[in-house]
Amino acid sequence: MGPITVKSRKKPHALLAYEALFRQLLSQYRYHKSIVSEYKREKAGYDGERHVDYKLSTYPRKDFFIFRGLRLANPPFHFQMDTLSLTRRFICILEIKNQQGVFKYDSKQRQLTQEIDGKIISYKDPILQAEAQKSHLREWLAMHGIFNIPIETLVVIAYPSTIIENIHDDPDVYNKIIHRESLHEHLDRLNGKYPDTILTNAKLKNISHALVDENTPLRTNPLELHGVSDKHLIKGIPCPTCYSTPMKRLYRNWKCPACLTLDPKAHERIIFDHFLLHQPTITNKICRSLLQIDSPKTAYAIIKSMNLPGSGNNRGRVYYSPSIDEFPQNSSIPVTFHNPFEKKNLE
Ligand SMILES: [Zn+2]
Known part of the structure; x- marks a missing residue:
């Protein structure tokens, strides 16, 4: 038995909508480049999150409540968390990264870069992204009368083949950006760091309910995004x-x-x-x-x-x-892609 799952991960609206779009498009439009690339991005994100879900489900402690794909309001903003683990002692936000390849993380410039075919591509700093979610969550919790629970963040790399070079050998980075395989170790480390109970069982229950009740999944509109109209369907x-x-x-x-x-x-x-x-x-x-x-x-x-x-x-x-x-999760689509990220041993 692993931690208690409060909300299992379902396909997000964007992924379901792209699958629907492939079924609804006339066959000559199904392989439109930008549609395929957006679909693959959504699919890779979802697959990466499921790999981390699996690792989390085998964590032996039972006092962890796991929430997946939450999107909450901190007016005027919304913030989204891939995975949130809630205990009576601390909260941990997991920001899951599914990119593959070799990356350099510069903790002084706060930059993540990747070289592909001689070109340098720069990404948002995943640690700062997770920190931004943390400050939103802190404000959200304050709105619910919770002020004192520690919040930690972990950026979790979903695929073992991904390499992150910590170019300044910054020790903090090793505790902030981790591989999926070392997730249990880091949860153990955080358990050791926060031995004191902060939340009563009643408070824990209240927050759990509020997280689920106030989840407002994002609705994406691929028709508008790609300029698809009735004549293409x-x-x-x-x-x-x-x-x-x-x-x-x-x-x-x-x-x-x-x-x-x-x-x-x-x-x-x-x-x-x-x-x-x-x-x-x-x-x-x-x-x-x-x-x-x-x-x-x-x-x-x-x-x-x-x-x-x-x-x-x-x-x-x-x-x-x-x-x-x-929504049904197992719907088929009339297109096939070679997907190097596909792993069969999820459940
Ligand atoms: Zn037929």
Whole structure:
């Protein structure tokens, strides 16, 4: 048994939205360079975080509460933390880095650089990034009546092949930027540093609830970001097997005219994709247009079968998207990439 997981990591909205975009784009646009590169960035971030999740899940102490992918408000700002571990003695923010290659960290200039093909690329100082989250979190906690709990930060390198050269051999850096493999050691070190209980069980419970309740996941809009409009998108339901469109409604079922696949729930995917890409609500009229059907009765039955919360009456009735954590996680996409980061042994 490892630490208690309060919130398991689900795919963030951005990753789900890019997956939806690949399904919705006409095939000739699917490999658009900027879309592919943004998708890969989101995917690498998510994969890196899952590798660190796995390492954290094998940490033997049970008094750690782990929160993943939190985004909280410290007005007028929002701040996001990849992983937060909460104990009654201290809090630790983990900032997870998934880049691969050789990097130089300059603790005097506060700069992280990488040389690729003779060009120097410079990145934000990950230690300062984590420190910024820490000061936001300190203010957020103060708003919740918590003033005295120590907050530590660790920048965790997700992939063992990544090399960070600490060019001034600054001893602090070795405790601030760490490899995933040494995560347990550093958590042990922090445990030793903070032996005193600060939070009562009741306070710990209050903060845990507030962290979950006040989490406001970011909604990204890849359509707007990449200038994608309706003319670039398919119409109707794509076949889950061969991606031909549209599937035809046939006796409470959907049938692909090309490969004859039958899928009675084929509409669910496209309604979820609509929520991810367009807006988090749907009406009977929008549903008919999405599914390319004429009958309001059929659309009503379909929406009803998905148990979506709704409000309003008759023609004005609007139905709402489930929360982002409740979206299907295992959706396939009609594109393949060679992904050198992919590791199979996650669970
Ligand atoms: Zn098909």
